[in-house]
Amino acid sequence: MHQFIQNSKSENQIFDVKKIRQDFPILNTKVHGKPLVYLDNAATSQKPKVVIDAIQKYYESQNSNVHRGVHFLSDSATNSYEEARDKIKNFINAKSSKEVIYVRGTTEAINLVAHTFVKPKLNEGDNVIVSLMEHHANIVPWQIVCDEKKAKIKIIPINEFGELKVEEVNNLIDEKTKFISLVHISNSLGTINPIKKVIELAHKNNIPILIDGAQSVCHSKIDVQDLGCDFFVFSGHKICAPTGIGILYGKEKLLEAMPPYQGGGDMILQVTFEKTIYNDLPYKFEAGTPNIAGAIGLGVAVEYLQNLGYENINTQESKLLNYATEKFSKLENVRIIGTSKNKASIVSFVMADIHAHDVGTILDQEGVAVRAGHHCTQPVMDYFKIAGTARASFSFYNTLEEVDILEDAVKKGIKIFLG
Ligand code: PLP
Numbered sequence: 001m002h003q004f005i006q007n008s009k010s011e012n013q014i015f016d017v018k019k020i021r022q023d024f025p026i027l028n029t030k031v032h033g034k035p036l037v038y039l040d041n042a043a044t045s046q047k048p049k050v051v052i053d054a055i056q057k058y059y060e061s062q063n064s065n066v067h068r069g070v071h072f073l074s075d076s077a078t079n080s081y082e083e084a085r086d087k088i089k090n091f092i093n094a095k096s097s098k099e100v101i102y103v104r105g106t107t108e109a110i111n112l113v114a115h116t117f118v119k120p121k122l123n124e125g126d127n128v129i130v131s132l133m134e135h136h137a138n139i140v141p142w143q144i145v146c147d148e149k150k151a152k153i154k155i156i157p158i159n160e161f162g163e164l165k166v167e168e169v170n171n172l173i174d175e176k177t178k179f180i181s182l183v184h185i186s187n188s189l190g191t192i193n194p195i196k197k198v199i200e201l202a203h204k205n206n207i208p209i210l211i212d213g214a215q216s217v218c219h220s221k222i223d224v225q226d227l228g229c230d231f232f233v234f235s236g237h238k239i240c241a242p243t244g245i246g247i248l249y250g251k252e253k254l255l256e257a258m259p260p261y262q263g264g265g266d267m268i269l270q271v272t273f274e275k276t277i278y279n280d281l282p283y284k285f286e287a288g289t290p291n292i293a294g295a296i297g298l299g300v301a302v303e304y305l306q307n308l309g310y311e312n313i314n315t316q317e318s319k320l321l322n323y324a325t326e327k328f329s330k331l332e333n334v335r336i337i338g339t340s341k342n343k344a345s346i347v348s349f350v351m352a353d354i355h356a357h358d359v360g361t362i363l364d365q366e367g368v369a370v371r372a373g374h375h376c377t378q379p380v381m382d383y384f385k386i387a388g389t390a391r392a393s394f395s396f397y398n399t400l401e402e403v404d405i406l407e408d409a410v411k412k413g414i415k416i417f418l419g
Contacts, residue, residue: 015312021397023048034367037402042187042393044237054300058293084299091302093223098281105246106214107137109233112261114141118179122149128179131156133186136376138212162189162338180209184216188375189338190346199229219344221310241301245294262287313396317345320394324403337389345394354417356388366409
C-alpha cells in the first residue's frame with residue numbers, strides 16, 4: 001500500500017523501493033522467525049550485491065598488492081584501486097585525486113588531522129572548538145592533543161530541540177582558536193547542522209575547519225568545493241561500502257604542508273638511514289598495504305548511490321522520517337529526543353523509564369534492529385539527562401510498512417513494561 005514510486009527529474013528513472021531492496025541480499029534475513037526490519041543504518045548501512053560482487057571479484061581475479069608490482073595482477077589491482085579514488089573524487093567534487101586520502105574511517109581521519117595538522121600549531125592556552133553533539137570520535141582526539149599541549153576545548157551548545165546554537169560560535173571564537181571540528185549530521189539526534197554558516201564564520205576568522213560527514217554522505221550530496229571546508233571526513237561502511245575504509249578529504253595546499261601520520265612502505269620516495277623523502281599526495285598518508293578490496297568496494301558504492309540519485313534518496317527518507325515522527329509523537333510514554341526543524345531520517349526515543357537496552361531487546365524479538373544506548377555521544381545524553389535512547393535510523397531501502405512494524409513492536413514493549 002505504501003510502496004513508493006517516484007520519478008526523479010534529474011536521473012529520470014523509477015525509484016521503486018521493493019526493487020531496490022532486491023539489491024540487498026541481507027534484507028531477506030529472518031530474525032526470530034520474523035522478517036528482518038533493519039533500522040540501524042546510522043551504525044552501518046547494508047551492502048548492495050554490486051559492492052559484494054566487486055569485493056569477491058577482487059579476491060577471485062585481482063588479488064595482489066598495489067603500486068609495487070610489475071605483474072599483471074598488481075597492475076589490475078592498482079588500476080581498480082586508483083579508479084575508485086577518482087570516482088570518490090568526483091563523488092565529493094574534490095579538485096584533485098591528491099586530496100582524497102584512503103583511511104580506515106572517520107575516526108582515523110579525525111585523529112590524523114588532530115595529530116598532524118592541529119597539534120603542531122597548538123600552544124598552551126590555545127583552543128579547539130567542537131559542538132556538544134559530537135560523536136566521541138570528534139571529541140577524544142581533540143582531548144588527547146589538547147591535553148598534551150595544555151590547550152582547551154570549547155563547546156558550541158545546543159538547545160532543547162537538539163539544534164546547534166550557531167549564534168554562539170562567534171562568541172566562542174577568540175584569537176587563541178586554532179581549529180573548529182564540527183559534525184554535519186548528529187548520529188544520536190538526526191540534527192542537520194548549518195555547516196556552511198560555520199565554515200564561513202571560521203574562515204572569516206582565519207580558522208581552519210573540519211566537517212565530520214560520517215552521517216551526512218549517506219543522506220546528501222556533498223560538494224567539498226562548494227562547502228569550502230578545509231577537511232571533510234567520512235566512513236565507507238555507512239554508505240553501502242565495506243568496513244575498514246573511509247576518506248579524508250583535505251585541501252591540497254594543507255595536505256602538502258602536513259607531515260605524514262604514519263611511516264612505512266608506499267609513503268616514501270626514497271629511504272636512507274640519513275634521510276627519507278616522502279611520497280607525493282595522496283600516498284604520503286597511506287603507509288603500508290591498504291584496504292584494497294575496501295577501496296574498490298567504496299568506489300562501486302558511491303556509483304551505486306549516484307545512480308539511485310540523492311533526490312530520490314532524500315524523498316524516500318523524508319517520507320519515512322515524517323511518517324515515523326507522526327506516529328511516535330502520538331504514542332503515550334514515548335518521547336522523541338532530537339526534534340530539530342532540519343533533520344535527517346533518525347528517530348531517537350525514550351520509553352518512560354525503561355532502559356534503552358530493554359527497548360532494543362524487545363524490538364529485536366519482533367525482528368526490528370535498532371541501536372540502544374548513548375550512541376557514542378554521552379555529552380548529548382547528559383544534556384537531556386538520560387542514560388541513552390533507542391534509535392531507529394532509516395535508509396532509502398526502508399519502507400513505510402517497516403515503520404508500522406516498528407510502531408507495533410514499540411506498543412508491545414510499552415504493554416510488557418508498563419502494563
Ligand atoms: N562521527 C559520527 C557522527 C558518527 O556517527 C560515527 C559513527 O557512528 C563516527 C564519527 C565514527 O565513525 P567510524 O566508527 O566509522 O570511524
